[in-house]
Amino acid sequence: MAQAASGKKLWPKIFVRPRLSVFASVRLAVGLLVTLAATILLGAWCPQISQGGAQKVSEMFGEATARQLIGLGVADIFHSPFFLALISLLTLNMIACSAQRVFPKVRSLKAPMVFLSPQEIARLPICLTVEERLNGDKVLESLAARLRGLGYCVRLQGDSLTAEAGKIGRLAPTVTHIGLLSLLLGVTITSWTGFSGFQPVVCGESLSFARSEHSQLWIGKLPDWRVRVDDTRREDYESGDVKQWYSSLSILDADGHVLKTQEISVNNPLSYAGVDIYQSSWGLDQLVLSFNGHKLSLPLQAMGKLHAAFLPLEGKMALIFSVRDQNQPVRIFAKIPEWNSPRLLSQLRRGQSVRLGSVEVGLEKLLPVTGLQYKSDPGLPITYIAFAFICLGVVLAAIPHRQVWAGLGAGVAGGRILAAGGVSRKAKGPFERKLAQVVDGLRRQQAPVPQGVNAPAGSASIVNVENPASEGMILKEEGNVRSSACVN
Amino acid sequence: MSDLQLALTNAAGISSVASFWVFVGSGATKRFQDLLIKVGLCILVVGFMALTIAIVARGIESGRFPLSNLYESLLWFAWGIMGSYLFFCRSYEIRHLGWLASLAAATFFLYGSWLPAGQHEIKPLVPALVSYWRQIHVPPLIVAYAMFFLSGLSAFVQLFQSGRIKSVLFSASGLLLAICAIGLGTFTSCETHILQWLFMGGGLVGVTAGWLALCSVNAKKINEKRAELYDEVEYRSIAVGFPLLTIGIITGGLWANHAWGSYWSWDPKESMALVTWLGYAAYIHLRIHRELSAEKLSLVAIAGMLLTLLTYLGFNSLGFGGLHSYGRFKDGAWRREPNQMELLSSQKLHIEVAELYQVQSLELS
Ligand code: HEM
Numbered sequence: 001m002a003q004a005a006s007g008k009k010l011w012p013k014i015f016v017r018p019r020l021s022v023f024a025s026v027r028l029a030v031g032l033l034v035t036l037a038a039t040i041l042l043g044a045w046c047p048q049i050s051q052g053g054a055q056k057v058s059e060m061f062g063e064a065t066a067r068q069l070i071g072l073g074v075a076d077i078f079h080s081p082f083f084l085a086l087i088s089l090l091t092l093n094m095i096a097c098s099a100q101r102v103f104p105k106v107r108s109l110k111a112p113m114v115f116l117s118p119q120e121i122a123r124l125p126i127c128l129t130v131e132e133r134l135n136g137d138k139v140l141e142s143l144a145a146r147l148r149g150l151g152y153c154v155r156l157q158g159d160s161l162t163a164e165a166g167k168i169g170r171l172a173p174t175v176t177h178i179g180l181l182s183l184l185l186g187v188t189i190t191s192w193t194g195f196s197g198f199q200p201v202v203c204g205e206s207l208s209f210a211r212s213e214h215s216q217l218w219i220g221k222l223p224d225w226r227v228r229v230d231d232t233r234r235e236d237y238e239s240g241d242v243k244q245w246y247s248s249l250s251i252l253d254a255d256g257h258v259l260k261t262q263e264i265s266v267n268n269p270l271s272y273a274g275v276d277i278y279q280s281s282w283g284l285d286q287l288v289l290s291f292n293g294h295k296l297s298l299p300l301q302a303m304g305k306l307h308a309a310f311l312p313l314e315g316k317m318a319l320i321f322s323v324r325d326q327n328q329p330v331r332i333f334a335k336i337p338e339w340n341s342p343r344l345l346s347q348l349r350r351g352q353s354v355r356l357g358s359v360e361v362g363l364e365k366l367l368p369v370t371g372l373q374y375k376s377d378p379g380l381p382i383t384y385i386a387f388a389f390i391c392l393g394v395v396l397a398a399i400p401h402r403q404v405w406a407g408l409g410a411g412v413a414g415g416r417i418l419a420a421g422g423v424s425r426k427a428k429g430p431f432e433r434k435l436a437q438v439v440d441g442l443r444r445q446q447a448p449v450p451q452g453v454n455a456p457a458g459s460a461s462i463v464n465v466e467n468p469a470s471e472g473m474i475l476k477e478e479g480n481v482r483s484s485a486c487v488n
Numbered sequence: 489m490s491d492l493q494l495a496l497t498n499a500a501g502i503s504s505v506a507s508f509w510v511f512v513g514s515g516a517t518k519r520f521q522d523l524l525i526k527v528g529l530c531i532l533v534v535g536f537m538a539l540t541i542a543i544v545a546r547g548i549e550s551g552r553f554p555l556s557n558l559y560e561s562l563l564w565f566a567w568g569i570m571g572s573y574l575f576f577c578r579s580y581e582i583r584h585l586g587w588l589a590s591l592a593a594a595t596f597f598l599y600g601s602w603l604p605a606g607q608h609e610i611k612p613l614v615p616a617l618v619s620y621w622r623q624i625h626v627p628p629l630i631v632a633y634a635m636f637f638l639s640g641l642s643a644f645v646q647l648f649q650s651g652r653i654k655s656v657l658f659s660a661s662g663l664l665l666a667i668c669a670i671g672l673g674t675f676t677s678c679e680t681h682i683l684q685w686l687f688m689g690g691g692l693v694g695v696t697a698g699w700l701a702l703c704s705v706n707a708k709k710i711n712e713k714r715a716e717l718y719d720e721v722e723y724r725s726i727a728v729g730f731p732l733l734t735i736g737i738i739t740g741g742l743w744a745n746h747a748w749g750s751y752w753s754w755d756p757k758e759s760m761a762l763v764t765w766l767g768y769a770a771y772i773h774l775r776i777h778r779e780l781s782a783e784k785l786s787l788v789a790i791a792g793m794l795l796t797l798l799t800y801l802g803f804n805s806l807g808f809g810g811l812h813s814y815g816r817f818k819d820g821a822w823r824r825e826p827n828q829m830e831l832l833s834s835q836k837l838h839i840e841v842a843e844l845y846q847v848q849s850l851e852l853s
Binding site: 029034037038048373387391394397398426427428429430 | 579720742745751756757774
């Protein structure tokens with residue numbers, strides 16, 4: 001087969017071999033991949049502190065187990081030293097292995113297939129033969145034409161032929177691994193220079209970047225401008241389910257000048273100076289009420305589709321205010337432990353007031369809060385290029401590389417016999433069947449079919465992938481067709 | 489749901505059951521075997537076409553891409569299994585896989601039809617799902633999962649044909665336990681820890697026992713040609729599924745970046761897809777470097793099938809959280825996402841609230 005003759009020059013032995021060969025093993029790679037998968041599985045199973053907080057962990061496992069899990073680092077596994085070490089090792093492994101084993105193979109792509117003699121062809125996993133008719137068609141040319149028709153790239157030299165298809169599939173490892181390495185590069189750049197965060201902002205107030213999250217090795221800089229929320233609202237379907245959340249944002253410089261305004265919604269962020277701001281959640285934050293003219297603001301809690309505020313009173317009585325969204329009235333309930341469910345006292349619209357006993361309760365304001373997510377991701381272009389490479393690489397990996405060799409040799413009674421064989425590691429079955437079909441076609445062309453008789457399918461004589469009986473050599477006379485099948 | 493759509497979906501479901509029985513029947517007779525297999529394939533093709541039309545009809549009826557809840561995704565999954573089996577039938581003579589593929593499709597149809605009626609209805613989407621990215625992101629994933637499932641089935645046949653009957657039994661029991669866990673998790677309010685142990689434990693023990701039992705070979709059952717064929721089909725379906733999974737994960741990342749500002753957030757479902765991806769990457773490397781025998785690779789493919797199942801269905805039904813749940817449907821679901829009324833009438837909360845907020849004196853008549 002083709003040899004990577006000059007591939008080694010690119011990667012001087014002195015540099016690569018001694019230092020990296022330990023890391024260049026594919027076994028190590030598989031071990032690391034499996035360990036990494038198991039680690040991530042653990043992280044998917046145990047709620048992560050960085051996502052739901054420690055509370056979720058104890059909710060799921062109970063206090064004692066939760067404390068253990070947190071102590072072991074399982075509850076924050078993606079930031080644990082173990083995980084980072086695993087990723088570093090994988091990176092090292094991938095660099096070493098790619099440099100030593102994967103990338104040099106690109107060179108061999110250019111090298112043409114070597115021609116094989118009929119004896120060598122007979123040793124291939126599949127090998128079929130056709131006898132050339134003494135003064136008839138040139139069987140080799142005919143085979144070449146058929147293979148070209150199937151999309152093979154064919155080369156002819158004297159009595160030998162080579163053909164291959166899907167050679168581009170051999171680029172797969174290189175392209176994929178370049179993509180994976182660039183992905184790691186992009187992620188590293190981002191984690192060293194980017195930042196991100198989430199902040200709930202009440203209407204009228206500003207988002208500041210002061211409390212951004214970033215990695216410990218950070219060398220970036222936070223922006224000096226800020227974002228003001230001018231308005232925020234929610235749009236519903238007729239059924240009352242949420243359809244979309246909107247926030248109108250203004251970018252202000254240090255002196256308060258407006259630099260840009262935009263309304264954002266889920267899936268429609270604002271970008272400014274490398275920072276993207278996303279609508280990520282929405283809620284009602286505060287309920288401002290007046291009791292006989294005294295203002296009182298109560299925090300609202302999200303409960304399914306509703307928001308509720310609680311106001312405990314003397315005794316065991318509590319008042320509960322629940323509201324669906326800004327445009328709906330606030331409902332006032334009372335609840336004491338003896339009642340199974342709260343009792344509705346009254347409803348209240350904005351600007352209205354109701355009397356509860358001697359108290360005049362008025363609704364002053366309902367303050368919405370918009371959950372804004374922001375991030376700056378300088379490594380993103382590289383990451384995206386990496387994504388493209390990885391996608392392309394794995395698609396290429398699905399293309400089977402097929403190679404065919406054929407050669408004419410001396411046959412019985414002075415005739416000549418064409419031996420055709422080939423390999424395809426990734427899709428052996430269909431390849432062998434196709435090749436058998438092609439050779440079968442050649443046979444029929446070579447064998448003149450008697451008038452009025454249906455062509456003997458000839459298939460009985462060719463290698464049958466399904467038929468276990470076809471192992472070894474089968475020689476069968478059929479007119480002037482001599483066929484042999486060797487499967488090994 | 490319109491009558492047409494219902495009829496077509498039912499037709500597809502019935503066809504998968506029918507083809508299963510025809511394929512099983514074909515194993516019983518030598519004389520009519522070829523005929524029966526052809527009949528089974530025809531039924532499967534008709535069912536596949538009916539399902540294709542049903543999914544399109546559902547899309548037209550709802551005015552959106554018909555892939556937004558568990559029920560719809562199960563339809564896609566069954567479509568993927570039927571389709572990929574038929575796809576491989578074109579290049580491979582895989583008659584021994586037919587009954588397994590039909591059985592798998594039928595199981596998923598049944599699972600879908602047992603879901604509460606609310607899942608069958610066409611509902612509006614929550615804001616996070618309103619995006620054209622959805623149709624780019626989800627279908628490759630579901631079809632990849634279907635491919636991996638088919639590869640796992642093929643691995644079972646490979647093991648069988650290479651005479652590893654015990655391995656087949658052990659790993660199949662592991663798979664059955666895992667499926668039981670998912671069934672219990674979906675339709676009962678069984679304790680999630682038990683389910684998780686059932687799934688993980690069953691799967692792990694099953695595959696490990698299968699691995700250890702590889703040395704027990706029933707020489708009479710060996711059919712090398714077939715074993716090789718199913719080995720190849722197993723690899724081909726992974727080779728086609730893997731790029732699809734990659735594309736699904738990456739477009740998911742692009743969507744997340746577009747919508748939430750981060751292409752990766754270690755959400756459980758996301759992480760699980762990555763675990764599956766890494767698992768199959770390991771398979772591919774093992775395969776290329778011929779580190780393992782075909783039988784061991786089959787067990788790796790079966791382990792991958794379990795991972796696929798965990799990623800696709802396990803996370804919702806076994807009580808893992810995350811952004812990606814298809815929507816809850818269990819009766820006991822309020823325990824996790826409390827319903828307003830339940831909360832308000834709970835005395836415990838009432839007292840907590842009273843402690844939390846300083847008590848205000850107010851006169852009330
Ligand atoms: C730990 C690091 C890794 C190492 C050392 C490694 C090593 C290798 C090697 C030596 C090859 C074979 C090249 C050849 O023989 O032509 C290969 C192929 C490949 N690798 Fe990796 N790999 C690693 C990680 C990954 C990961 C994480 C993926 C994820 C997708 C991946 C995807 C592929 C693909 C798609 C191929 C081509 C397979 C084919 O041709 O069918 N590799 N890798």
